[in-house]
Amino acid sequence: MDTGTKRQFKQIGTRPARPDGVDKVKGRALYGADMSAPGQLTARILRSPHAHAEIVSIDISAAEALTGVKAVVTGKDLVAQDNPSLRDVQENILAMSKVLYDGHAVAAVAAVDADTARAALKLIKVTYRQLPHVTDVDAAMAADAPIVQPGRSLETVPPGMSANVTNQCQFGHGNLDAGFARADLIVTRSFTTAATHQGYIEPHACLASMNSDGKADLWCCTQGHYNVRAVCAAVLGMEASQLRVTASEIGGGFGGKTAVFIEPVALALSRKSGRPVKLVMTRDEVFKATGPTVATSIDVKIGMTKDGTITAADATLRYTGGAFPCGTVEMGASAAFAAYDLAAVRTIGWNVLTNRPKEAAFRAPGAPQAIYAVESVLDELCQKLNLDPLDMRLKNAARKGTLSSYGPTFDDIGLVATLEAAKRHPHYHAPLGKNQGRGLSAGFWFNFGGNTSVSMTINTDGTVSLQEGNPDIGGSRASISLMAAEELGIGYDKIRTIVADTASLGYNDITDGSRVTFAVGLATIHAARDAIQKMCKRAARLWGIDADAVDWIDGAAVPAGDNAGKFPPMTLAEIAASSHQTGGPLAGHYEFTADGAGVSFGVHLCDIEVDPETGHTSVLRYTVFQDAGKAIHPDYVEGQMQGGAVQGIGWALNEEYIYGADGRLQNAGFLDYRIPVASDLPNIDTVILEIPNPGHPYGVRGVGETPIVPPLAAVSNAVARAIGVRMTSLPMSPPRILKALTEG
Amino acid sequence: MVTVTLFGSIRAHADGMARVQVQAETFKQLLDRLVEQYPGMKPQIDRGVSVAIDGLVYKEAWFAPIKPDSEVVLLPYMQGG
Numbered sequence: 152m153d154t155g156t157k158r159q160f161k162q163i164g165t166r167p168a169r170p171d172g173v174d175k176v177k178g179r180a181l182y183g184a185d186m187s188a189p190g191q192l193t194a195r196i197l198r199s200p201h202a203h204a205e206i207v208s209i210d211i212s213a214a215e216a217l218t219g220v221k222a223v224v225t226g227k228d229l230v231a232q233d234n235p236s237l238r239d240v241q242e243n244i245l246a247m248s249k250v251l252y253d254g255h256a257v258a259a260v261a262a263v264d265a266d267t268a269r270a271a272l273k274l275i276k277v278t279y280r281q282l283p284h285v286t287d288v289d290a291a292m293a294a295d296a297p298i299v300q301p302g303r304s305l306e307t308v309p310p311g312m313s314a315n316v317t318n319q320c321q322f323g324h325g326n327l328d329a330g331f332a333r334a335d336l337i338v339t340r341s342f343t344t345a346a347t348h349q350g351y352i353e354p355h356a357c358l359a360s361m362n363s364d365g366k367a368d369l370w371c372c373t374q375g376h377y378n379v380r381a382v383c384a385a386v387l388g389m390e391a392s393q394l395r396v397t398a399s400e401i402g403g404g405f406g407g408k409t410a411v412f413i414e415p416v417a418l419a420l421s422r423k424s425g426r427p428v429k430l431v432m433t434r435d436e437v438f439k440a441t442g443p444t445v446a447t448s449i450d451v452k453i454g455m456t457k458d459g460t461i462t463a464a465d466a467t468l469r470y471t472g473g474a475f476p477c478g479t480v481e482m483g484a485s486a487a488f489a490a491y492d493l494a495a496v497r498t499i500g501w502n503v504l505t506n507r508p509k510e511a512a513f514r515a516p517g518a519p520q521a522i523y524a525v526e527s528v529l530d531e532l533c534q535k536l537n538l539d540p541l542d543m544r545l546k547n548a549a550r551k552g553t554l555s556s557y558g559p560t561f562d563d564i565g566l567v568a569t570l571e572a573a574k575r576h577p578h579y580h581a582p583l584g585k586n587q588g589r590g591l592s593a594g595f596w597f598n599f600g601g602n603t604s605v606s607m608t609i610n611t612d613g614t615v616s617l618q619e620g621n622p623d624i625g626g627s628r629a630s631i632s633l634m635a636a637e638e639l640g641i642g643y644d645k646i647r648t649i650v651a652d653t654a655s656l657g658y659n660d661i662t663d664g665s666r667v668t669f670a671v672g673l674a675t676i677h678a679a680r681d682a683i684q685k686m687c688k689r690a691a692r693l694w695g696i697d698a699d700a701v702d703w704i705d706g707a708a709v710p711a712g713d714n715a716g717k718f719p720p721m722t723l724a725e726i727a728a729s730s731h732q733t734g735g736p737l738a739g740h741y742e743f744t745a746d747g748a749g750v751s752f753g754v755h756l757c758d759i760e761v762d763p764e765t766g767h768t769s770v771l772r773y774t775v776f777q778d779a780g781k782a783i784h785p786d787y788v789e790g791q792m793q794g795g796a797v798q799g800i801g802w803a804l805n806e807e808y809i810y811g812a813d814g815r816l817q818n819a820g821f822l823d824y825r826i827p828v829a830s831d832l833p834n835i836d837t838v839i840l841e842i843p844n845p846g847h848p849y850g851v852r853g854v855g856e857t858p859i860v861p862p863l864a865a866v867s868n869a870v871a872r873a874i875g876v877r878m879t880s881l882p883m884s885p886p887r888i889l890k891a892l893t894e895g
Numbered sequence: 896m897v898t899v900t901l902f903g904s905i906r907a908h909a910d911g912m913a914r915v916q917v918q919a920e921t922f923k924q925l926l927d928r929l930v931e932q933y934p935g936m937k938p939q940i941d942r943g944v945s946v947a948i949d950g951l952v953y954k955e956a957w958f959a960p961i962k963p964d965s966e967v968v969l970l971p972y973m974q975g976g
Contacts, residue, residue, distance in 0.1 A: 306938050307904050320971060321903025324913070406976025481971040497903070512976025558900055558968035559947035597952065599975050664975025744956045846951060856975060 162637045163849060166786045170628050170648065171400070180400040183356030183372030188427035191358065192221050192261040194420050195268040196413070196430075197275050198440060199250035199257055202284035202506040202814025203297065206248055206257070206277060213274035214260060219267035222424035223275070225258045229415060230388040239475040241386045243509045244415050250279070251299060251474035252506050253815040254439025256412075261420035261428045284506040284814035288471040289448050291315040291505045299474050299504035317476040318502040320484050322557045325495030330463025334454025338531050342524040344863070344881045345807030346446040349513045350798070350826045353402025354437045359417035360427040365389065367418060369396045374408040374622055375661025380653045382411040387418055394418075397652040398622040405624075405798070406512030409661045410442050438819035442511020443808055445470040445479050449524040455532045459543040463495040464488050464556075468521055471503045472510030478502070479510060482597075483517030485557035486860075487525050489595040490544075490566060490752060492553040506814050512663060514795060515596045515856035519802065519863050523881065526592040526864030531877055540591055540868075541574050544754075548593075565778025565842035566593065566752040572838055573754045578774045587760045587771065588873030594753045594860030598853030599664030600745030604657030605674035607635060609682055609737035613724025615639065617678075618651040619671050620659030625855055626787030627667045633783050634672045634849070638679035640706030641723055657742045665853025668783055669844075670745035672851055682739025689733045690721045747846025748853060753777035755796060755861035759869040763892060766885035768804055768870060774836040780844040780852030792858045793835040799862025801827045805882050897961050899925065900968045908935030922946055923957035925967065943972030 174180040211223040226245035232238040246255050258275050262268040283297035290296055291313065298314045307319040331337055357371035367389065373379050376396040384391045401408065417430040432441070448469040454462040466487050470480035484500035498521075510516075533540040548566045555561055573579055573591065583589055607617040619631055628648040636643045660666065687701040690708035694701075700715035701708050707720035730737045758772040775792040782788040805825045809817040818824045843850025863881060871877045876891045896916045901909055909915050917928035925946065930937045945954045947968040953959045954973060961967060 305942075306935075319904055321906075323903060409976065478971065478974065482974065485970070485973075499903075512974065514976050516974065516976045558902060558970060559950045559952070560966055562950045597973055597975070599952070599954070599973065601954065664973075666975065746953050746956055746959065747951045 160637060162633050162643055163781065163783055164785065166784060167629065167643045169626065170632065171623065182353055182402055183399045184431045186358040186370040186399065187429065188358060188360055191427040191429050192263060192420070192424055193265045193268050194259055194261045194417055194428050194430040195265065195272055196256050196416065196436065197258040197272045198436070199246065199253060199255040201250055201279055201281055202253050202286065203282040203299070204250050204279040205282060206246060206250060207280050208278045209258060210276040211258060213276070214271040217267065217271045217274060219263040220260060220271045221263070221426060222261040222420045223258060223271070224416065224419045224423060228419045228423070229386045232385060237385055239509070240382055240411060243475060244386065244412060252508050254436065254508060256416070256440060259416045259420060261424050286505050286507055286810040286814055288446055288469050288503050288505060291471065291503045292469065299506055303476050303504065315504040316501055317504060318478065318480065320481045320500045321498065322484055323497035324554065325493070327463050327465055327495045327497055330495030331454045333456065333462040335457045336532060336536055337452060337454045338528050338535070339450070339452040340528050340531070340879055342449045342451070342527065342879045344447045344520045344523060346443040346507065347513065347802050347806040347808070348438060348443045348824065349403070349405040349407035351403025351405060351407055354432040354434060355408070355413050355441060356431040357414050357417050358427060358429045359414065359421045361418055361421040363425060365393055367394045367421070369394065369414055369418060370399055371396065371414050372399045372401045372408060374401070374404045374624060374663060376622065377620065377653055377658050378661050379411055379414050383415045383418055386415045387422070395652055395654040398650055401622050401624055405514050406516060406663060407442055409663050410511040412441055434821065435819045438824065439816050440508055442509055444513045445472050445477065445510050445517065445520065446808070447520040449521065451524045451528045453528045453532060455536060457536055459536065459538045459546045461491060461493055461547045464493055466498045466521065466525065468498065468500040469503060470500065470517065471505040471507065473507035474504055475509045476502060476504070477510045479517040483521035486518035486595055487521035488556035490549055490593040491547045491556070492549050493556055496556045498556070514798065514859040518596055519799065519860050522592070522594055522860050523863035523867065527867055527877070530590070530868040530871065541570060541579065544593055545570050561750070562845055563842060564750060564752060565840050568840050568842055569752050569754045569776045569778055572840055573756055573776045576774060576838065578756050578772060578836070583758065586763060586873055587758060588869040588871065590757045590865045590867065590869030590872060592755055592861035592864035592868060594755070594857055595750065596665065596857040596860060597750055598669065598748040599666045600670040600748045601660035601664065601666050602658055602744050603670045603674045604659055604742040605671060605678045605740070606656055607678050607682060607739045609686070609723065609727045609730065611727050611730060613645065613727050615641070615646045617646055617648040617675070618656050619648060620651055620656045621662040621667045621671055622650055624662050625791055626784060627671060629787065630668045630783040631671055631675050634675045635679050638676050639683065639723060640703070665855040666748065669748050669847060669851050669853050672783065673745050673847060674741045674743060676848060677741035678739040681741060682737060685737055685739070686723065686726045689726050689730065692733060693721070694718050749780055749844030749846055751778050751780070751852045751854065751857045753857045753861055755865040757862070757865040757869045759866060759873060761870060761873045761888060766889035766892065768883065768888065770800055770832055772833055774838065775858055776838045776840065777854065777857055778840040778842050778852065779854045780847065781841055781850035782839050783849070783851060785839060788839055788854050789837040791854045792837045795858025796835045796862050797827055797832060799859045800832065800866055803863045803866035803881055803883060805884055807882050897963055897965060897967050899929070902970055905936055905939055905969065909933045919961055921957060921961060922953055922959040925961060945970040945973045
């Protein structure tokens with residue numbers, strides 16, 4: 152690990168055992184489907200068999216009459232929303248007048264067992280009037296395309312475009328014409344990327360229980376239980392205080408569990424039946440009706456001089472986030488060229504409606520696709536101008552003081568250090584064999600902060616109970632405990648961090664945007680300092696000196712200097728033991744909106760071999776270089792880097808949503824939607840760089856999203872160099888590679 | 896007065912200008928002044944925007960201070976996964 156951090160930490164940067172490890176290894180961790188309640192019912196959802204259709208009528212009478220059925224609900228059982236974004240969520244949860252994609256939920260049943268619920272679904276009579284559909288982003292922009300939802304175009308869309316185009320955005324600076332005129336070579340390419348699923352192993356699951364007095368409890372797997380509470384309360388017409396949501400352990404989310412799909416349905420069924428209701432999605436439902444990524448079509452044009460200087464860069468991005476308006480293209484258009492110091496740059500983004508499920512986030516939403524296209528064109532320019540691809544990137548790399556392509560000027564950033572680390576690494580200089588190629592790509596993500604609450608109790612035995620409100624999807628309980636231990640000056644094993652329910656702790660934004668280690672960590676540091684201040688006051692009173700004359704060093708109150716008096720250090724445990732006699736229980740709190748998250752960059756190196764007989768690509772070696780700012784628990788940082796790389800490799804080589812001519816999803820299962828497994832991959836090597844984020848006292852940057860950004864282009868560039876053909880559509884599945892080899 | 900750099904698609908509501916000047920000392924004042932001076936920006940601002948002040952992105956902090964010489968960039972509301 153390269154380290155540039157000057158502060159000497161006692162516990163930050165160590166690798167203690169993960170707090171959830173024993174539970175998970177022994178199978179005792181409770182996931183969404185593990186919660187049960189006495190008298191619970193089982194729920195099932197009826198889904199549309201059509202890509203696009205008007206709902207003429209729904210007759211639930213026969214289903215309601217079936218013995219064992221306790222409740223049936225449709226979209227009419229939810230409260231219609233005025234806010235367009237919330238209305239989209241509501242109509243995605245249960246369709247109203249139209250079904251907008253294959254798998255769109257139409258009705259739901261709660262019954263005494265699953266067999267009865269399934270039988271009842273078959274008794275629900277839905278009369279549809281089928282409508283023309285469109286699932287391809289470019290086809291949906293055509294003037295004569297079927298209209299998915301009329302009237303959804305924002306004021307940013309020029310007149311005359313298809314009503315499927317809902318939003319346009321643009322970023323950039325400088326004179327493109329002058330920049331391209333200075334270029335010795337201009338490459339223009341068009342690319343497509345398929346929609347992919349986050350591929351979390353745990354399906355969405357929940358248990359809802361609403362009493363006749365209107366009070367309700369909900370247990371679910373989610374990345375943001377406060378958001379679940381807000382959505383459920385709105386669409387069920389409840390007050391937030393009457394609904395307590397508890398997040399379970401989570402079997403993967405990667406952005407896909409930031410959205411709400413089934414929880415309001417379970418609550419509505421519980422309200423109607425008066426019984427607890429458990430609802431667990433099947434894998435087929437997860438693929439068809441939760442949120443995959445956007446599918447894209449992207450044009451990139453870049454000019455370069457013979458010495459490798461980028462003179463101008465232009466991209467047009469067309470994204471579809473399915474049947475509802477989606478802002479992901481704004482993130483892609485902002486991120487596309489962020490890694491480079493450019494005098495002239497422009498990105499234009501369009502969002503387009505199609506008859507696909509409503510997009511959900513997937514690690515760095517929108518950035519991997521855009522940067523795949525940009526980094527592919529840069530690699531082609533390097534090939535044609537005979538330039539070293541790492542040197543070219545170093546020559547053009549964004550650094551402190553660079554005016555970014557999306558607007559702000561960068562402060563301290565780690566791209567140059569990351570590229571230099573890759574250049575020094577033995578991987579970059581290792582020899583390659585026949586049919587093998589090496590690719591590299593840079594990547595970027597913004598990282599965010601957001602609304603955060605933390606509370607910690609100083610127990611009388613000298614231990615600490617810490618409550619955070621963000622589901623732990625990547626090791627946050629360990630990282631938060633480490634930061635609390637560092638501030639308080641006590642052992643990591645003296646602290647237990649839990650994820651509190653919505654009734655027990657102040658509001659927290661969703662676990663997304665790589666925000667938790669940064670924002671919750673920052674709140675934890677401040678909460679610890681709040682507790683320390685209170686403990687110093689207790690020591691001061693016991694010593695009979697002024698509170699300002701007490702410092703906190705190595706887990707104990709000490710006199711601030713000789714003038715303060717001579718007293719032996721009073722440890723946290725000692726202060727806690729007498730707390731009930733010195734003023735009452737001790738605790739620390741902090742609630743705020745965290746700002747100052749630092750952007751992060753990564754560079755990935757990938758060696759592959761293509762079998763010319765089958766078109767199969769084997770990944771031989773893979774190394775991830777990333778600026779983490781400061782790695783609080785390096786095991787988890789490395790895990791994020793490895794996981795992002797693996798998901799990106801799958802995206803590049805195999806994963807895609809395949810729609811038939813009827814607009815229905817053809818591969819809604821892991822047999823036909825193939826994610827990489829351990830036997831497909833080499834060990835993913837990692838190199839953590841630490842260029843401190845000025846916006847965090849320990850220098851932390853988010854790390855969870857950046858590592859999925861570079862793999863698409865790193866793998867694609869490696870394939871291009873191995874087979875001598877530039878492929879422009881992802882995934883590069885064996886049949887497509889064979890076709891490329893045949894057609895050249 | 897602070898100078899605000901506008902992202903491309905909102906410039907249409909400021910006579911095509913990439914930069915505008917407003918009297919603002921906080922994020923909230925910035926949004927209010929922009930809507931007053933350029934009413935066409937209101938739909939976008941109502942939907943949500945972020946602002947980068949001296950390189951740091953703020954999404955909701957209305958009281959984030961802005962100095963007269965701060966670099967201020969208006970951005971769409973940013974989201975992660």
